[in-house]
Amino acid sequence: SREREAQAGRLPGCRGAAAGMEPNVRFWIAEPQSFVRRFLQWTELLDPLNLFISVENIEKARQLLFTNEDASGHALEYQTIREAWKRSLSTVHPDSGRPIPALFRPAAFLPFTMPTVFLSMMPAKGMMSVVLPQVSLYAYTTAFNIINGNESYSRQTPESIVLGAGVIASSTFFGLIPYLIQMKYSLDNPWIKRVLPVALLTHVSAMNVFASRGFEPIRGIEVMDKEGNVIGHSRRAGRKAVQETAISRAVLFGTSALIPEVFASFFKRTQFFLKNPRSLWTAKLSCTVLMMGLMVPVSFSMFPQIGRIQCSNLEEEIRSSTEETELFYNRGV
Structure with missing residues (x-):
């Protein structure tokens, strides 16, 4: 029954997919377009234990998904398939079908960015205390954006390296x-000391996505029908994918930096802070961890992983090559 399939990881939409279709694409197309459902799904995929899944276990999970497009059997089989979906969705790139390096899997985003965001919002005590957090933050986010972006367009490794280096340098400069x-x-002036760094972090984080994935709106990304058949490459879909990811990243870093600053301003007025002035560091760190722990799954869930776009909004050559009214594209993380 569909109810039993839903209990096995919300997989009923995977029925009837095209043979050989990438499992991750098949899953995200079938996933209901609900923010709450996506949020709950991402809370599972962001489990830190997903960083330690070996390539061998990933291959086993993928083989199970390729050979079991219909969920059926006993409860144990449902649990096995659900675990296979979790491993695949959290470790495999939906465009290439290759495992994502462990340090750049979605589950690694919070552990690597949270300390740098916290340190970048601390008062400057010297040039090195300012530069290192900024370089670390934008070096990681740039690499994360490139690796987890859309891979369906043609690109060479040297140009990706040159692009990444330029984006890291420019993002760091503006962040400083x-x-x-x-x-x-x-x-x-408190507006310059507190508000300006938050505003710059929000803006630069969004621009970092635009810059690091700048080839997608230029060269176009694959758009496909609901069966996974590629219809063509669309620059408009690439622009939409990058815009959505940039918005989600701005919301993530803007909120994660703003709320601890607001909290700290109120905390400084409490009797506890007056008696324990060093407690501000711990309180602000705790608030940053809490906010980023909440905002990472929120930002990843703001837009569907496999986005939808009306065919009428695409290029003429794509509209003329299909009768579908709605096509799909990989947004990236």
């Missing part, structure tokens, strides 16, 4: 602007 202003002019 508020701190350089403070260090040069010794400004004590």
